[in-house]
Amino acid sequence: MYLIIGLVLVLLWLGGFFVFHTAGFLIHILLIFAVISIVFHFLRGGTRAV
Numbered sequence: 001m002y003l004i005i006g007l008v009l010v011l012l013w014l015g016g017f018f019v020f021h022t023a024g025f026l027i028h029i030l031l032i033f034a035v036i037s038i039v040f041h042f043l044r045g046g047t048r049a050v
Helices: 002-019 024-044
Strands: none
Touching: 002 024
């Protein structure tokens, strides 16, 4: 789940960086959340059944 969230946020960041260059601060916040989500995914050990 965290990996999917991270990948979506990275894609939004890349899209926002090229489309809305003036909103640089908010776009970099998305990148930070994406990196945190990907790190949490790997620290938790991948997918787990609930």
